[in-house]
Every structure is written in C-alpha cells, then in structure tokens.
Amino acid sequence: MPIYRVGDMKVDPVRYPWGYGNSIVLVSRGGGSQQVDFGTPTILNLKGAISLEISLLVFSLGADWTVFDNYSATQYGNFMRIRTDGRVQVHGRNSGDYRVLSSPEGIISPNKWYVIRWYSDGSDWVINVDGEEVARAAYGVFDWEGNIPKRLGSSTGSVSGSPGLDGMYRWAKVRYNGNLVASWPMTEGQGNTVYNAVDATGDGTINDLAWLKI
Helix, strand or coil, rough: CCEECCCCCCCCCCCCCCCCCEEEEEEEEECCCCCEEECCHHCEEEEECEEEEEEEEECCCCCCCCEEEEECCCEEEEEEEEEECCCCEEECCCCCCEEEECCCCCCCCCCCEEEEEEEEECCCCEEEEEEEEEEEEECCCCCCCCCCCCCCCCCCCCCCCEEEEEEEEEEEEEEECCCCEEEECCCCCCCCCCHHHHHHHHEEEEECCEEECC
16 A cells, blocks of 8 residues: 655555545645635625535644634634534624534544534524534524635634644535535645535635645
8 A cells, every 4th residue: 555645744544544445635734824715705705504514534633723714803704623622613703792612522533534514504503523413502693794715724813723624624515595505525636726516616725735645
C-alpha cells in the first residue's frame, strides 16, 4: 500500500483505515488560514430553515476546531465547531441574541468518519450525528443573510476564536426549506476549486488544504 505525506503527517492506510475505496478527500491540518471560502453567493444568502450537512473525520481533539463559519459579531450568522471534549456545537445569532447549542461530551472521537448535520427546522436548532439527534433547542431560524463569507474551516482572526479543522472533509451539502441548494462532492482531486454540483455559483476556493486519495 502507498504511504502519503500531507504536510508533516505521514498518512499510512494500514494505521489509519479510513478508506472508502479510491475516495478523494480534502485534508486540513488545523490552522487559521486553512479553509474553503465560498464567498457570498446569492444561493447561500439565506434565512429560515437551513441545513448544513458535512462528512468529516477529525485527526485529533487537541483544540476546538471550527468546521463552518459565516458568523459576524456585528451582524448575524453561525459557526459550527467540534470541542476538545468531543462535543458538537452551533453558535450564532438570529434576532440579536447570542445562542449556543451543544451536544453531550464524547459524541466525536478521532480517526472515525461522521456525517454531522446542523440545521434549523424553522423553530428549533438541531444537531444530528450519523442520523441520530444529539441536541435541540427552541432558538428559531438560522440567519445567513448579509455580506458575510461562508467558509469550511476558519479564517485568521475569525470571531469563532478556533482554528480550522484538523482532519478531512469528504463532502458537504446545504438545504433550504428542504431543497438542495448546494452540494460539494469534493471529487476534483486537484486544483484550488471545490465545485457546487447544484448551481453554477457557490464554488469554493481552497486555501492551504491538500487533496488526498484514500
């Protein structure tokens, strides 16, 4: 079997049996500049019943990792992160009030694939991990309106205060009122763009992440 190197990490398929058989993933090694930046396309300028679903793996829980960020302290938005104790959280505002929804500890463990879904059903914020609801609160809608860039990962100086994910992204999707508005299969395997398979807009620019075949 081949052994890959991503940055300072040796990726050994025997030690890390992540593979789905010739899958392409994006590797992020946990940093303030490691992100996929989708900008501010109209298709993601949303308010209401929004759902963000991501397939990911965490290499370690050595820090709080920001998975998604479109939050501004002076406006609205959300950021989602994984904490050092394995909790999954969503933070944000929708009517001026700051909200935090958190799962129990130990939901996420290193070196295991998960599908995490953060969403609003129009009245509640909900976190779902591998098809199981792990947190819910009556916090209303998600508000992604305004000129706030949407990112996988984090930007330097982000309000979330946490670096981008130390791990791998396999795919991501956004739904609005149940309709798929963006899907990033992340099968490109090269280049600096992640393409939206649903719409001609909403492509992401890769900053300091690496493609890996597993």
